[in-house]
Amino acid sequence: MDNNGYVMTGMSFLLILPIIVLFMVLINLNYADTESKSQFIQSESISNVVHDFELNIPCLGRQVLKEEAFTVVNSKKPLFDSRKSTRDNLQLKIDQITQSYNNKGWHVNCTVQSISESDDPFQVEVTSLVMVQKGKVAHKQVIHQKIPINDPNDPLPDPMPFVKCKDYGGISIDSSRIYYGHSLASYLEQRGKKNWEIYENASSPLFIKKCPYDPFVGHGVPNTMETLKNCLDNGFYHESNDGACYLCRLEGKSTCFHQGLEIFILPPPINNQTNSAPCSVDHVVFGDDNDDIYPGGCIQYHQEGNLIFLLYLDDSHRKKYGLPPI
């Protein structure tokens, strides 16, 4: 050994080397574990963000539909393209949520891809794409959801009659019914329909409510018409192949190719019976073409003193609701 002590230094280094390696392995292990835990937390928070959108989209979608419906009701101007308009308005609301996430350091993007009618006319379908990224973890998900339009606690109004009667005089709303005054009679008169005056001061429900009397043939049982009367009192809407879906109703259409809805428009009670008048179903009364408005035979569903409560229905609607044929 020389006086410079190189041997001992070399030996010491060799002795310390495994300890250094061990420390490095330990640190690496700890880092990997922390990394995995942090990724897990990030992944968890990302799924929470996606879940937040999943919860928010139907609520906001409903809110947009309601705002649009009341805009049409108040302005009496139909939406040009209800699907696009609903999508754009929903996107604006969702962007506010996205913005608040992005301000907190997230990379969130939610695009409403489409708003469309559903197989069930009491629902509207929404498809959206949610992309969330935080750090190295990213998630992309397409969400298909259905927005119910018949929530009894917060119902949506039917905007179609307001658009149809815009040029024929006023429509008034009282509580939960639409009162047509002279407008509907005038609408039918201008189309040259017989017995249009039956619909002077007619009324129909304002809000969409689903009929519980399903199957519909039960409306005719018992033949004393209690079921039909209760359905008319409550203003229940029925599923229909001919009636317009809710999105088309926002465009002021009474019929469309989608699975839709129909409702009875009730003439006021009268003293003397008229046997035939335009059929009391909304997609017939508000038919887009003149030929779409066809007559129906009268059905008495109630009487109070001299006042007779009548409904006019053609044979196919009578069959649908289990009512006696003409």
Next chain:
Amino acid sequence: MLGKDFLENKGGQVLSMDLLLALVIISVFLGVSANALDLVSSKMDESSYVYSLERITTDNANILLSTPGTPEDWEEGHQSLSMVKPGLAEVDSVTGTVNKTLSMKKISKLGENYHELMDGKVLPFGLNSSMIISPRDSSLESVTINNQEHPEDAKDILIINRTIMCDYMIANILTSIVSNQPSGTSSDLYKPLFCPHCNLTQNFKHPREESENNKPGWKCKPFIVTQNDINTTDIYIMTDPPQIMDESACWIIDSTQNISDSPMIFKSSPYRLNEKLSELMGDKDNATIWVHVFSSGNTDEAFNVYIGSFLKNTSLEKVKPQYLSPQPCNFIFKVWI
């Protein structure tokens, strides 16, 4: 350099002592280092094992709780269990989205085939586990999916405790009449339904209850019942709380075809409706039935009414409104080796 100095050194003795001393020190160093190395590496093994055990258990418990499994309806038994990866989350039948609620059907199926579905699929082979779902409401029954006590000499034990919602799925709600207006209800737009009694006279008439003015009256709601419901389930009417203070409270079940004026008094235990409903339905496949509830309108005596269909022969102790909706529960998953 070391070799040359060592060979050329003539003194030898002192150097030998130095070398001996150095060797002693080196031996001590080596010994201590080897011991430390052994200690640290065994600690590392242990900690990495515990971490990986924890990670495997936590991750798989999360997957179990947040996914419906593969295939989504594995609990129906359409596929052999060897092809199934279990998950307990319920899938919304209408929207098709996965809820943050556990399905009791899936839980029961997992309990019946616990080891077949867990070993090698959720947990690595060789690990033992127990799984219990304990409801927050102590009046509800705990669900033991696998009850196995861990031995006293177990090397490592991991316990995962999560709060989850659990759908007991022994009952379906047909309708409910609640005393308070539901949250989110727009008071301007919400209008109660007209019941078939609204056009009738005398005792048959049902004036509406006005709880805001403390005025007594009726609350009425329709619901649909099928012959299948009557044949395969027990349908009960019940109140929450079970013992109501409103002495004037009563109820009627009828339909537009069989309007009734025979009110019944609420009892503290649920009342079975199958016979009454069967009478109202006759031979029809399904019918719309109305439930009418009379109350004093006094908010201090307010109560909720539920009509629910329970699995046939469900014991009366289990016929409670709590079983009609998902309940908060603790999911306790214990893993040991």
